[in-house]
Amino acid sequence: MTESNLSSRLYPTRIDIPSEARSKIVVLLNQTLAATLDLKTQVKQAHWNVKGTDFYQLHELFDEIAGELEEFIDLVAERVTALGGYAMGTARMAVANSILPEYPVDILAGIEHVTALADRFAPYAKHLREAIDKTNELGDADTADLYTEVSRTIDKRLWFLEAHLQGSATNGAVATAKTQQPAVAR
Ligand SMILES: [Fe+2]
Numbered sequence: 001m002t003e004s005n006l007s008s009r010l011y012p013t014r015i016d017i018p019s020e021a022r023s024k025i026v027v028l029l030n031q032t033l034a035a036t037l038d039l040k041t042q043v044k045q046a047h048w049n050v051k052g053t054d055f056y057q058l059h060e061l062f063d064e065i066a067g068e069l070e071e072f073i074d075l076v077a078e079r080v081t082a083l084g085g086y087a088m089g090t091a092r093m094a095v096a097n098s099i100l101p102e103y104p105v106d107i108l109a110g111i112e113h114v115t116a117l118a119d120r121f122a123p124y125a126k127h128l129r130e131a132i133d134k135t136n137e138l139g140d141a142d143t144a145d146l147y148t149e150v151s152r153t154i155d156k157r158l159w160f161l162e163a164h165l166q167g168s169a170t171n172g173a174v175a176t177a178k179t180q181q182p183a184v185a186r
Pocket of ligand 1 (some may be wrong): 047063
C-alpha cells in the first residue's frame with residue numbers, strides 16, 4: 001500500500017461523519033501528525049544543543065515546549081483513529097509527510113536556535129489555522145476544536161520565541177526592512 005493510500009485508509013466505524021469527509025480529515029490530521037512529530041524532534045534538538053549565556057533558560061523553555069508537542073502528537077494521532085483512520089506516526093512516516101524544513105546543524109547560540117524555531121513555528125501555526133477552517137467546512141466541529149486548542153498554544157509559543165528576538169535592535173518584526181539584519185553572521 002502506498003504512503004498516500006495509507007494516509008487516507010479508513011476502517012469501518014459507527015461514527016456518524018460521512019466517510020468521504022472522514023477520509024479528507026484523516027489525510028489532514030496525518031499531515032499535522034507528521035509536522036508535529038518533526039517539530040517536536042527539532043525542539044529537542046535545540047534543547048540539547050543550545051549554547052551561550054542564556055543556555056539554562058532556553059534549555060528549560062525548549063523542553064517545556066517539546067512536552068506540549070508530545071501531548072499534541074497523541075491528541076492528533078488518536079483523533080485519526082477515532083475517525084476510523086490509520087495513524088502515520090513513525091519517524092520515517094513523519095519525514096516523508098512533514099511540511100517543515102529540516103533543522104539547521106550549523107547553529108549554536110541561543111538567538112540562532114530561537115530564530116530557527118520561530119521560523120518553523122510560524123508555518124506550523126499557519127497550517128493549524130487553515131486546518132480549523134477546513135475541518136469546520138467538512139462538518140467536523142470536534143477536530144476543528146482540537147485544532148483550535150493546539151493553535152492557541154502554538155501562537156502563544158511563537159510569541160514566547162519572538163519575544164526573545166523583538167528585544168534586539170537588529171532582530172524581529174519591529175525592525176524595518178532597511179535595518180533588518182540576520183540574527184548572527186553565518
Ligand atoms: Fe532533557
